[in-house]
Amino acid sequence: MDLNGLSSDQAPPISAPLRFFLTAPLFGILAGILIFLGDADNLSSRYSLESIAITHAITIGFVSFVMLGALTQMLPVLAGISIARVGLVAKLSHLALSSGTIFMIYGLMQNVASLMLISSILLTIGFLIMILSMLVAFRNVKNITASVRAIFISLVFALIVVLMGAQLLSSYGISKLASFHFILANIHSVWAIFGFAGVLIIGVSFHILPMFYVAPRFKQFCKKRVVWLITIGLILWLVLNIFFDLYTVVAKIWIATFFWAFSTTVWKKLSARRRPISDVTVWYWRVATVFMTLGTFSWAINDFYDEKYIVMVSILIGGGFILSIMLGMLYKIVPFLVWFHLNAKGYMSIPNMNEMINKNLAKSQFLLFMISLIGFMFSYYYIEILPVFATTFILSMLILEYNIISPVLIYIRTIKTKPEFDMSAFNISVEGIE
Amino acid sequence: MSTIKEYLSLGHSHCDELFANMEDAVAKDVNTSIEAYLEFADETERHFQMEERIMFLEFETKTGMIEGPTAMMRHEHTQMRKLIGDIKVSIEDKNKDKFFGNSETLMILMQQHNMKEEQMLYPMAQQHLSAQSNRIIDMMQSMVVKK
Numbered sequence: 001m002d003l004n005g006l007s008s009d010q011a012p013p014i015s016a017p018l019r020f021f022l023t024a025p026l027f028g029i030l031a032g033i034l035i036f037l038g039d040a041d042n043l044s045s046r047y048s049l050e051s052i053a054i055t056h057a058i059t060i061g062f063v064s065f066v067m068l069g070a071l072t073q074m075l076p077v078l079a080g081i082s083i084a085r086v087g088l089v090a091k092l093s094h095l096a097l098s099s100g101t102i103f104m105i106y107g108l109m110q111n112v113a114s115l116m117l118i119s120s121i122l123l124t125i126g127f128l129i130m131i132l133s134m135l136v137a138f139r140n141v142k143n144i145t146a147s148v149r150a151i152f153i154s155l156v157f158a159l160i161v162v163l164m165g166a167q168l169l170s171s172y173g174i175s176k177l178a179s180f181h182f183i184l185a186n187i188h189s190v191w192a193i194f195g196f197a198g199v200l201i202i203g204v205s206f207h208i209l210p211m212f213y214v215a216p217r218f219k220q221f222c223k224k225r226v227v228w229l230i231t232i233g234l235i236l237w238l239v240l241n242i243f244f245d246l247y248t249v250v251a252k253i254w255i256a257t258f259f260w261a262f263s264t265t266v267w268k269k270l271s272a273r274r275r276p277i278s279d280v281t282v283w284y285w286r287v288a289t290v291f292m293t294l295g296t297f298s299w300a301i302n303d304f305y306d307e308k309y310i311v312m313v314s315i316l317i318g319g320g321f322i323l324s325i326m327l328g329m330l331y332k333i334v335p336f337l338v339w340f341h342l343n344a345k346g347y348m349s350i351p352n353m354n355e356m357i358n359k360n361l362a363k364s365q366f367l368l369f370m371i372s373l374i375g376f377m378f379s380y381y382y383i384e385i386l387p388v389f390a391t392t393f394i395l396s397m398l399i400l401e402y403n404i405i406s407p408v409l410i411y412i413r414t415i416k417t418k419p420e421f422d423m424s425a426f427n428i429s430v431e432g433i434e
Numbered sequence: 435m436s437t438i439k440e441y442l443s444l445g446h447s448h449c450d451e452l453f454a455n456m457e458d459a460v461a462k463d464v465n466t467s468i469e470a471y472l473e474f475a476d477e478t479e480r481h482f483q484m485e486e487r488i489m490f491l492e493f494e495t496k497t498g499m500i501e502g503p504t505a506m507m508r509h510e511h512t513q514m515r516k517l518i519g520d521i522k523v524s525i526e527d528k529n530k531d532k533f534f535g536n537s538e539t540l541m542i543l544m545q546q547h548n549m550k551e552e553q554m555l556y557p558m559a560q561q562h563l564s565a566q567s568n569r570i571i572d573m574m575q576s577m578v579v580k581k
Contacts, residue, residue, distance in 0.1 A: 077546045080553030142557045211545040214454045274454035275541075276461040277534060336542045343513050352520075353542070354535035 012072050012082070014341045016090035018408060020069025021334055023098055024326075025401035027061025030105070032394035040383040046310050047182070049172070053108040058318065059192065060123065061101045066326040067200060068093065068130050070333060071151070078207055079148045081137045089133045096126030104169065116173035120166050127162040131155055146223035150203020153227055157195030157234075164188040187238055194255055195234050197322045199227055202262055209266065212332065213282070214274035222265060230258050249303055256300040263289035263296075263321075280362045284328030287370065291320020312380055319373045327369065330404055331362060338407040347414050356407035361399055368396035438489065438563060439556035441571050445481045446548045452477050453544070457537055464528050471525055475518050476579070482511045484574040489559060492570055496562050503555045510547045514540060 034054045035043065042048040072090055076082050083089055100122030107115030135155055141148055168185055171177050178184070206223055209215045237251035267289045270282060295316030302309050335356040342350050375389030436444070452474040459470035490504040517540040524532035563570060 077549045078553070080550065143553050145553075207549065211549070212542065214450050274451070275457055277457070277538070332542065336539070339539055340543065344509070348516060352532075352535035353539040354531070 011076060011340070011344070012086040012090075014337055014411070016072040016086050017069040017333070017337060019090060019094045020065040020072075021330060021404055022401070022408065023094070024062045024065040024069075024330075025397045025404070027057050027065065027101065028397035028400070029394055030061065031057035032390050032397060034105070034109070035393070036387050036390035038386075038390075040386065043386070044311055044380070044383070047185070049108040049111065051311075053105045055314070055318075056101065057105055058323070060097065060104075063197060063318075063322055063326060064127075065094075065097070066330060067197065068097075070329060071130075071134060073333065073337065074204065075134060075137065075151070078145075078204070079138070079141050079151065080143060081140045083133045083137050086133075089129055093126045093130040096122045096129065100126055108172070113173050113175060117170055120169035120173060123169070124162060124166040127158070131159050131162065135159070145206075146218075146227070147203045147206045150199055150206070150227045153231060154196050154198075154200035154203060157191050157199065161188055161192040161196055164191075183242060186241065190237065191234060193317060193322070194230065194259070198259060199230060201322070201325055202227060202230075205266060208329075209269050209273075209285075212275075213270065213277075215269040216272050218265065218269070222262075226258055226262060230255060233258065249300065252300040252303075256296040259296040260293050263292040279331075279359070280366045281328040281331050283366055284324045284331075288321045288324040288328070291316050291324065291373075295321060312377060315373060315376050315380075319376065324369075327366075327400065330400070331357065334404045335407045338411045342411060342414050345415075350414060351410060356410055357403050358406070361403055365396050365399040365403060368392050368399065372396055436571070437560050438567055438570055439552070439560045441574070442481075442485070442489070442556055443552050445484070446552070449474065449478050449481060449544070453537075453541065457534075460525065460530060460533050460537075464525060464530055464533070467525055471522060475522070478514070478518065480577075480579045482515070483579055484577055486511065487580075488573050488577060489563075489570060492563055492566065493555075493559050497558075503550075503558070507547070507551060507555060510543070514543060514547070517543065 031054050034050075034057065038050055038054065042050040043054070045051060069090075072083060072086055100119045103115045103119035104123065106112065107119055135152070138148075138152055164184055165188055167178075168181065168188060171181060206218050210217045233251055233255040237248060237255060240248045240251050266285060270285055295313055298309070298316060299313045302313055335353040338356060339350065339353055372389045372393035375385065375392060379386035379389055452470075456467065456470040456474045459467035486508060490508065494500050494504055517536055520536045521533060521540065524530075524536055560567070
């Protein structure tokens with residue numbers, strides 16, 4: 001029996017998700033450095049080129065990288081479908097997105113028009129290769145579940161968000177902003193946060209929480225309706241935003257209510273979980289729900305206050321909710337992937353998942369990340385303290401990179417040193433088959 | 435009577451429950467946890483054998499797919515059996531750290547395995563074996579677990 005063939009046929013190569021995961025913290029570090037060096041006035045303005053550059057170091061470089069990497073791994077499991085030529089797709093997309101993000105950041109920071117144009121092309125190609133490959137793979141879904149539906153919808157949002165982003169970035173490149181530029185930018189960011197990231201997180205959590213923590217399952221109403229209700233809310237918000245600007249708060253409260261309900265549900269499910277373990281991944285989920293509750297309502301009523309408060313909303317939702325969940329997920333998925341692929345190759349005497357990442361370092365990383373988030377919020381009022389928290393953020397990302405490289409090094413070392421195969425376990429299986 | 439998909443999916447939930455009981459028991463007192471372990475290990479082994487000795491065989495005979503999804507699932511059963519064995523050793527050694535490391539690994543392996551079965555294999559099996567659904571479930575229910 002060719003055991004390698006079995007696993008590589010069914011599961012994507014380990015390099016597909018890992019190349020995205022290992023790059024993500026590097027963009028986190030870059031974002032931290034840019035905040036550290038940044039001009040305070042520019043940073044507190046949403047539409048300054050500097051803010052746009054830093055935001056995208058996080059939203060593309062970190063969040064999208066983790067989400068796309070995770071999807072290459074999760075689609076075969078959650079939806080029972082494989083992306084065709086996933087290794088190649090991941091490699092090309094990763095290359096285009098990494099270079100595109102770097103060019104975009106440099107182009108915006110230094111105001112280099114040609115780089116902005118090149119980056120808009122590279123980023124569009126990078127995203128489209130991946131998103132379209134995944135959407136095409138959905139043709140083969142046999143069992144449409146709430147998670148499958150949510151992932152599909154989030155990818156459709158992603159597709160639209162990417163096309164809007166391409167238009168916005170290239171218009172900076174040609175130094176000609178359309179009359180609808182800022183409306184489009186607003187739709188781009190709101191749909192990216194709630195439609196792409198938010199809906200994806202909700203869809204995946206329907207499975208992840210009951211699976212990993214033996215938490216009670218989500219109610220049918222939640223699984224069947226919430227994603228649709230949020231989608232309707234986002235479309236309603238779009239229409240109001242374009243035609244009846246004064247009434248957008250109605251749609252915002254609509255959307256906020258469902259994200260708040262989701263956050264509360266997650267908190268309750270975690271409290272009722274059957275597994276006694278409490279690790280950083282549980283902590284990350286917990287804090288994410290708190291930040292989302294605060295963030296989503298701050299966003300809903302943001303229009304009544306200074307537009308500048310949107311920076312605070314971004315820290316709460318982008319940092320506190322989305323990044324926290326991505327971080328928690330990395331701590332589970334990377335050690336598991338390494339264990340799974342080594343095991344499937346026949347290496348049985350390898351460390352278990354918990355032995356691959358130093359628990360104390362994971363806790364320190366969590367703590368530093370939380371200090372940074374809270375520090376960033378205070379820095380809004382006391383701008384002179386911002387470099388301190390940019391530093392803690394950089395440190396947290398450095399430790400994160402170390403924490404997820406550690407299992408990967410175990411993988412490389414094991415493959416290189418080729419310890420004796422222990423095939424005894426497989427004899428049991430062969431005897432077990434009648 | 436339930437379908438093959440429903441019957442075996444329920445088995446997954448039952449094993450999850452027993453798994454959580456086992457972790458609870460070890461968290462409380464590793465010295466008295468072997469019973470909870472055995473309950474989980476026996477039920478999981480029973481589930482594996484219901485698939486390997488009955489459902490997978492029926493599926494393979496009907497579809498001719500021998501090296502397809504069932505081979506992959508058998509391989510993952512082997513991985514899980516090895517971890518379940520490691521868990522027993524860590525309980526016997528009273529090594530809680532090792533136990534929770536192994537149980538965490540098993541948990542994720544088991545869950546992604548269950549998902550693949552529930553998403554892919556069971557719907558396929560239900561499609562190909564629906565006419566024999568009752569007979570197959572009867573056979574699985576009355577199966578005696580081989581030690």
